[in-house]
Amino acid sequence: MLPYALLSLLLFVGVRAQPSPELQKRISAAIAAAANQSNPDYTAFVNPFIGTDDFGNVCPGASIPFGMTKFSTDMTGYAPAGYVADPSQFIRGLSPLHDSGTGSSLGTYGNFEIMPSLCPNGFNTCNTTLAARQRLRKNNTDDGSPGYFALTLDNEIKMEATATRRAGLERFTFPEGSKPYFVLDLANDLPASFAGGQLTINPDIGRITIGGRYGSSFGPGRFNYQAFACYDLLDGGRQKLDEYGVWTGDLVGLDAKGLGQTRLNLSLNLIGGIYQSGALFSYDDNPTTVNIRVGVSFISEERACENAETEIGSATFEEIRERARLLWLEKLSKVEIDIANTSPNVTEMLYSSLYRAALTPNNATLEAQGLFADTTSFYFDSLYCSWDTFRTFFPLLSLHSPVEYAQIVDTYIDGWRKNGWMPECRANNLQGWTQGGSSADNIVSHFAVYYHNEAQQLGIDLNELYAALVTDAEVNPPEWNIQGRQVNVYKQYGYVPFAVLDVSSTGRQTREGSRTLEYAFEDFGIRQVAQLLEKQDDVEKYTNRSLFYRNVWDPSIESDGFKGFFQKRYPNGTFAFQNPINCSPNDRNQSRPCSLQGTNVNGFYESSSWEYSCSIKETFVKRLDHFFDAGYYLAGNEPSFQTPIGYHYADHPAQSVDRVREVVFDNFDITAAGLPGNDDQAAMASLLAFHLLGLYPVPSTTHLLILSPFTPKYTIHNSFLNISTTVTVVNFDSKSVQKRIPPGVAAYVQNVTVNGVPSASRCHYDFHDTFRTGGEIVITLTADKGEADSCLGLLPESISTGGFAKAR
Numbered sequence: 104m105l106p107y108a109l110l111s112l113l114l115f116v117g118v119r120a121q122p123s124p125e126l127q128k129r130i131s132a133a134i135a136a137a138a139n140q141s142n143p144d145y146t147a148f149v150n151p152f153i154g155t156d157d158f159g160n161v162c163p164g165a166s167i168p169f170g171m172t173k174f175s176t177d178m179t180g181y182a183p184a185g186y187v188a189d190p191s192q193f194i195r196g197l198s199p200l201h202d203s204g205t206g207s208s209l210g211t212y213g214n215f216e217i218m219p220s221l222c223p224n225g226f227n228t229c230n231t232t233l234a235a236r237q238r239l240r241k242n243n244t245d246d247g248s249p250g251y252f253a254l255t256l257d258n259e260i261k262m263e264a265t266a267t268r269r270a271g272l273e274r275f276t277f278p279e280g281s282k283p284y285f286v287l288d289l290a291n292d293l294p295a296s297f298a299g300g301q302l303t304i305n306p307d308i309g310r311i312t313i314g315g316r317y318g319s320s321f322g323p324g325r326f327n328y329q330a331f332a333c334y335d336l337l338d339g340g341r342q343k344l345d346e347y348g349v350w351t352g353d354l355v356g357l358d359a360k361g362l363g364q365t366r367l368n369l370s371l372n373l374i375g376g377i378y379q380s381g382a383l384f385s386y387d388d389n390p391t392t393v394n395i396r397v398g399v400s401f402i403s404e405e406r407a408c409e410n411a412e413t414e415i416g417s418a419t420f421e422e423i424r425e426r427a428r429l430l431w432l433e434k435l436s437k438v439e440i441d442i443a444n445t446s447p448n449v450t451e452m453l454y455s456s457l458y459r460a461a462l463t464p465n466n467a468t469l470e471a472q473g474l475f476a477d478t479t480s481f482y483f484d485s486l487y488c489s490w491d492t493f494r495t496f497f498p499l500l501s502l503h504s505p506v507e508y509a510q511i512v513d514t515y516i517d518g519w520r521k522n523g524w525m526p527e528c529r530a531n532n533l534q535g536w537t538q539g540g541s542s543a544d545n546i547v548s549h550f551a552v553y554y555h556n557e558a559q560q561l562g563i564d565l566n567e568l569y570a571a572l573v574t575d576a577e578v579n580p581p582e583w584n585i586q587g588r589q590v591n592v593y594k595q596y597g598y599v600p601f602a603v604l605d606v607s608s609t610g611r612q613t614r615e616g617s618r619t620l621e622y623a624f625e626d627f628g629i630r631q632v633a634q635l636l637e638k639q640d641d642v643e644k645y646t647n648r649s650l651f652y653r654n655v656w657d658p659s660i661e662s663d664g665f666k667g668f669f670q671k672r673y674p675n676g677t678f679a680f681q682n683p684i685n686c687s688p689n690d691r692n693q694s695r696p697c698s699l700q701g702t703n704v705n706g707f708y709e710s711s712s713w714e715y716s717c718s719i720k721e722t723f724v725k726r727l728d729h730f731f732d733a734g735y736y737l738a739g740n741e742p743s744f745q746t747p748i749g750y751h752y753a754d755h756p757a758q759s760v761d762r763v764r765e766v767v768f769d770n771f772d773i774t775a776a777g778l779p780g781n782d783d784q785a786a787m788a789s790l791l792a793f794h795l796l797g798l799y800p801v802p803s804t805t806h807l808l809i810l811s812p813f814t815p816k817y818t819i820h821n822s823f824l825n826i827s828t829t830v831t832v833v834n835f836d837s838k839s840v841q842k843r844i845p846p847g848v849a850a851y852v853q854n855v856t857v858n859g860v861p862s863a864s865r866c867h868y869d870f871h872d873t874f875r876t877g878g879e880i881v882i883t884l885t886a887d888k889g890e891a892d893s894c895l896g897l898l899p900e901s902i903s904t905g906g907f908a909k910a911r
């Protein structure tokens with residue numbers, strides 16, 4: 104979600120001193136050893152720090168799959184996920200709630216921070232406020248693995264964390280002979296959104312409970328959510344508190360501490376910023392190790408304590424860490440590859456991507472609040488944004504994890520039940536800003552086309568799912584910035600007009616071009632489900648609407664010698680000219696607003712008309728070539744995801760293979776700076792996983808486009824369907840795994856067989872014939888690019904040429 108202009112403005116020269124070099128050595132050794140193991144520990148291949156530098160915004164914190172908690176440190180500077188690898192940023196504490204891969208510049212969560220400290224001159228001299236307590240790290244020491252996070256401060260205090268779904272254990276190691284002090288924060292979170300709350304110290308049982316109201320990271324500032332934490336300080340009686348009390352402080356002299364006081368009850372500060380406050384405590388007997396148990400809840404303080412008791416109880420740090428590792432192993436084992444014959448970098452990128460693709464959204468089931476309190480449905484937080492995740496994240500889930508997918512679909516449908524429309528950008532338990540309309544339509548329709556036969560068994564009622572879709576398509580919400588679409592005018596004009604009189608709804612008057620394209624694609628998703636449910640009138644209606652993208656195509660516009668581009672359009676039909684290069688990497692105007700700003704007059708969201716104009720069927724190879732060669736491609740934002748594979752639609756699949764190699768090696772690697780931009784809730788991670796497996800999903804369809812895998816063999820296990828599918832790549836040549844495939848090296852798809860039967864096309868196959876039935880897929884490669892550069896049969900289907908005529 105990070106707009107290009109912001110990205111380029113914020114360029115800085117990163118100093119790479121984190122994470123610890125030992126981490127990479129350990130991963131490399133594990134990958135080398137796994138070549139000869141039959142059941143490798145896939146968690147050992149994961150580098151949680153990929154994407155923690157250069158605006159990847161990945162949270163490397165300790166979490167279980169889809170965990171509600173992700174324990175990570177919070178840093179100064181631009182750090183929406185809390186952590187950043189940049190060693191010049193200061194650490195302000197360790198906290199249990201985070202999101203991974205979000206572009207909100209404010210940051211998200213970071214509540215209930217704890218900061219260990221040495222206060223050699225005692226309680227009253229401890230630094231408590233954010234600015235006073237912050238410290239640098241010891242260089243080259245940050246470490247982590249699935250379910251584990253560690254960081255050592257420059258004063259030699261080591262912090263470690265491990266997690267369950269709603270709780271975690273923290274372990275602090277202090278220098279020998281020092282007295283451990285801790286600051287616990289009530290009022291600071293990353294977006295500085297505290298709207299009142301309380302903190303209570305119960306010294307007898309060594310417990311501190313906190314509860315408060317906080318604000319959104321990517322949504323209306325006036326919305327608040329509630330969150331609670333329960334800190335148990337005594338490690339089952341093995342540790343003893345010494346001093347305890349509360350504090351308040353600011354930057355201009357307030358530094359007050361109340362030794363022995365046990366309660367804070369503070370309301371929203373209506374003038375000025377956050378009224379900083381919290382608890383401060385120390386331990387007796389100078390223990391070198393301090394264990395703290397943390398429970399979190401969105402319901403109540405009592406529930407936060409219960410969550411810690413039920414999920415952790417008296418288990419040790421190592422026990423919880425091992426439980427988390429096993430949960431991750433189960434998830435990562437769904438994809439197996441021929442490790443011995445795959446480049447170690449590819450193995451590390453693949454498993455790190457699969458890891459992040461199961462890190463979010465955050466499972467807050469039984470912890471829902473507001474309208475969702477007491478819901479009997481599953482409840483997932485941090486769906487932001489559906490616009491980012493419908494393209495690759497959910498399609499990846501659909502290959503191997505229908506149970507998890509169904510639970511999230513249940514959350515979307517429940518959003519429709521309670522809010523009236525399906526959620527678009529739910530974050531921090533609140534409705535967030537809509538990006539392209541109701542992208543949930545593409546998420547739930549993708550589920551329907553994949554799993555309609557099993558939907559009931561998976562707990563999804565397809566008729567209800569369809570009712571939710573039709574509401575998104577037909578009912579204009581009063582405010583479409585947070586849900587639904589501006590459908591009244593879209594239906595009236597056949598496009599979202601620029602500068603239109605809309606008397607029935609409000610919303611930010613921008614992105615008319617891209618909103619039209621996205622509404623049309625959302626309608627395509629609805630059409631697919633209508634077809635499945637044999638609603639013939641609706642099939643026709645939404646087929647028509649899915650072609651509305653044509654209504655913003657201005658055939659007269661020329662750019663770089665190419666004719667015809669998407670443009671925003673006035674209600675009277677006249678196009679409102681904007682240069683197609685605006686908001687592309689070739690736009691020399693670095694201050695042009697291209698994202699959600701009200702001053703984004705370009706008509707397109709997070710990309711250029713050049714980009715969006717490559718997304719349609721009337722795409723020509725020359726235009727695509729020019730798009731890449733002239734530098735219009737921008738890997739870091741979602742509208743670009745499918746562009747490198749566009750050649751498939753023009754019957755030139757070998758050229759897609761070349762482009763994908765180039766995109767992967769230009770944009771991804773195994774370093775902290777190894778993502779081309781914000782991970783966007785693992786949209787980027789799942790895109791990379793598809794690229795490495797040589798597949799590309801077409802959302803809301805069961806089409807899978809065939810590319811050239813970066814590994815000679817892989818198996819996808821679908822434990823719900825109880826089937827496995829193995830893809831074997833004949834003539835795989837490891838020399839093809841680089842940016843430019845050398846001449847004479849086999850890399851292009853010559854033919855494909857599925858369970859011995861030749862595929863009707865070497866450009867695509869269908870989920871229902873492949874990963875749903877299981878068995879053996881053989882892809883034979885050739886070095887003869889010319890011979891391989893056609894589909895030899897059916898082209899991937901398109902709605903504009905009568906494709907998708909039958910439901911599968």
Ligand SMILES: *[C@@H]1O[C@H](CO)[C@@H](O)[C@H](O)[C@H]1NC(C)=O
Pocket residue numbers: 135136137138139
């Ligand atoms: C794996 O086994 C092969 C032959 O069986 C051997 O050459 C190679 O050294 C082994 N690799 C490792 C990392 O043990």
Ligand SMILES: *[C@@H]1O[C@H](CO)[C@@H](O)[C@H](O)[C@H]1NC(C)=O
Pocket residue numbers: 221222223228229230235236
């Ligand atoms: C508190 O902060 C001040 C100013 O940043 C610093 O000089 C001092 O060493 C800190 N004290 C402790 C106990 O960390």
Ligand SMILES: *[C@@H]1O[C@H](CO)[C@@H](O)[C@H](O)[C@H]1NC(C)=O
Pocket residue numbers: 118120190191239240241242257
């Ligand atoms: C870590 O390394 C960076 C870059 O070399 C340096 O600026 C910084 O002071 C170091 N931090 C510590 C705590 O030594």
Ligand SMILES: *[C@@H]1O[C@H](CO)[C@@H](O)[C@H](O)[C@H]1NC(C)=O
Pocket residue numbers: 301368369370
């Ligand atoms: C905390 O303060 C609020 C007013 O700001 C008050 O309504 C509430 O009762 C207080 N809670 C407790 C437990 O004292």
Ligand SMILES: *[C@@H]1O[C@H](CO)[C@@H](O)[C@H](O)[C@H]1NC(C)=O
Pocket residue numbers: 168169466468469507510
């Ligand atoms: C989410 O949590 C609920 C309640 O513990 C559990 O039943 C469900 O399986 C979890 N789902 C995922 C995807 O983690």
Ligand SMILES: *[C@@H]1O[C@H](CO)[C@@H](O)[C@H](O)[C@H]1NC(C)=O
Pocket residue numbers: 640643644647
């Ligand atoms: C769909 O479009 C066709 C061709 O423009 C038109 O004849 C038909 O009436 C439309 N159907 C619906 C349901 O709008």
Ligand SMILES: *[C@@H]1O[C@H](CO)[C@@H](O)[C@H](O)[C@H]1NC(C)=O
Pocket residue numbers: 673675676677
């Ligand atoms: C359509 O409306 C725009 C904006 O008001 C105006 O500039 C343009 O001239 C109009 N076109 C026609 C054909 O009236």
Ligand SMILES: *[C@@H]1O[C@H](CO)[C@@H](O)[C@H](O)[C@H]1NC(C)=O
Pocket residue numbers: 692693694695696
């Ligand atoms: C860049 O774009 C902004 C916003 O559209 C505009 O105000 C400014 O004049 C442009 N700058 C240049 C050099 O064209």
Ligand SMILES: *[C@@H]1O[C@H](CO)[C@@H](O)[C@H](O)[C@H]1NC(C)=O
Pocket residue numbers: 446448772773774
């Ligand atoms: C693996 O990735 C690292 C980090 O980007 C890079 O330095 C190295 O050259 C890569 N190795 C191969 C074989 O591509």
Ligand SMILES: *[C@@H]1O[C@H](CO)[C@@H](O)[C@H](O)[C@H]1NC(C)=O
Pocket residue numbers: 822823824825
């Ligand atoms: C898969 O196997 C499990 C256990 O063997 C069984 O409970 C389940 O119903 C099977 N699922 C399907 C879709 O056949």
Ligand SMILES: *[C@@H]1O[C@H](CO)[C@@H](O)[C@H](O)[C@H]1NC(C)=O
Pocket residue numbers: 853854855856861883
């Ligand atoms: C695929 O190509 C290989 C190599 O040319 C050939 O041996 C094989 O028969 C072909 N298979 C099919 C199904 O066409």
